[in-house]
Amino acid sequence: MPPKSQFFSKEIESRLVEEVEKRPLLWDAKANIYRRADLKPLAWEEIATIIGPPFTGKFFVLIDMNVYKAKLNKNLFKLKLFMELLNLIICHN
Numbered sequence: 001m002p003p004k005s006q007f008f009s010k011e012i013e014s015r016l017v018e019e020v021e022k023r024p025l026l027w028d029a030k031a032n033i034y035r036r037a038d039l040k041p042l043a044w045e046e047i048a049t050i051i052g053p054p055f056t057g058k059f060f061v062l063i064d065m066n067v068y069k070a071k072l073n074k075n076l077f078k079l080k081l082f083m084e085l086l087n088l089i090i091c092h093n
Contacts, residue, residue, distance in 0.1 A: 012051060019047045 020026050023043045025033040033039065048055045 015051055016047065019050055023047070 023046075024031040025036055025039055026043055028034055
């Protein structure tokens with residue numbers, strides 16, 4: 001992926017942060033609405049409309065999906081390590 005500066009000027013980045021902060025379903029894991037995956041693309045589309053071209057909701061949804069993928073991979077790695085440790089403990093007892 002190209003450097004962030006190629007996509008976001010400081011002004012766009014500040015506006016993006018402001019708009020995301022207004023939508024807890026995109027960032028607040030403690031909010032009930034956070035689990036509403038069906039609403040997230042709509043929120044990103046709203047943000048894309050506010051920020052304007054060349055951004056689209058799909059652009060932000062792809063970024064959001066990459067963040068989730070990274071979190072999932074991290075958690076899967078932890079689970080794999082735990083399972084290996086558990087297997088070692090069971091085998092040695």
